[in-house]
Amino acid sequence: MTAAANPFNTVPGAEEIRVLIADDHVTVREGLAAIIGRQPDMQVIAEAANGREALEMWQANLPDIVLLDLRMPIMDGVAALNAIRGLDSAARVIVLTTFDTDNDIALAIKGGAKGYLLKDAQRSELLDCIRRVHAGETCIPPALLAKLITSLGTAALSGRELDVLTRVAHGDSNKEIALRLYVSEATVKSHLRSIFGKLKVISRTEAISVATQRGLIRS
Template sequence: MTKRTSRAVATAATAAPESGSTRSISVLIADDHVTVREGLAAIIGRQADMHVVAQAVNGREAVTLWQAHRPDITLLDLRMPLLDGVEAIEEICAVDSSARLIMLTTFDTDEDISNAIKAGARGYLLKDAPWEALLDCIRKVHAGEISIPPSMVAKLAVGMSREALTARETGVLSLLAQGKSNKEIATTLQVSEATVKSHLRNIFTKLNVLSRTEAISVAIQRGLVQV
């Protein structure tokens, strides 16, 4: 055997995977908290069937790194700079609707869960879940399954049964949460105060509340507004 042939055989043997071996799950982590990213990377890095390909510090970088690496799984925080988790998921799914994305967050309102699933998330998990649950979620989503804890599925079902606010009602509610008066809301939205009062009546009915303070409290709990 010539030296050239010997080198070619050696190279081929090194590049070829062993019989029966499976490819490691590539994971992209997107979170604006360095301790969270490093903790997740350490846990995932210890698994024989997973490896981290990149880490993003905001939603915009998450989309850019996803395009560069096309990971098997992407873990995204919900609240991030530049683009939040839902917006990042929407941009990624616009390129590849089959992308396997998991929302990993501290927020679990029915609105947050619903928005993530509608955007294209295949999994939803809280950051305080046991690391075994996280790894199980990654493996399930990689296998093509949807992975959402039963408690969140129940919360999502309750949220879906409620009458949804319109875009204008959500806008009024957001301004209400900022402490604006009816007159200020009317000026901001360029409508009459009577129209604002009409929207508030509808909001109170849909949220099943009796006051502005209660409406704001329920809206925050359900993730309808951010303060």
């Protein structure tokens, strides 16, 4: 009689993958905990409702995998990711979020995330990602990887250019921006020319639209 196939690709007697879930929505945490808890090769060892708790729970439990939301109170996901990776460069973190802008993806990957999934991913995708990252692989869906490549191929806006673009998004005129940032109108115009060139746009409205889509500014 042949042995039954192992659908989870686990080794009999192997230790379970210990997972920390960090998300500020309790229903999301409970749903993830239920899905993960039903897997014979995984267990949820801790939950966190914000970035600071995620860091504290990571230090206290040293999980194999962290499922980390990006937008959380007190300390956001990117800050928590950087803090965790600062303590252990081998920490395996998967970002699980609703945000798919290329800037968000780039910040997470540059911060050391080994996986990036959207919350509408299929359950099988999530579980496969956890197992792959635990095995030392990187897990980024092709569509999100394409956005990341687009981001890396675009010249980054400077801090001052982001300041100017944010004021543009608030509807400020060049004169108002100059007054707020303590620079000349000529300097503002120079920054706008650079912004338009980097974003490959020709108008303020288009610049705001592209920057919002890429997560450079918040709508």
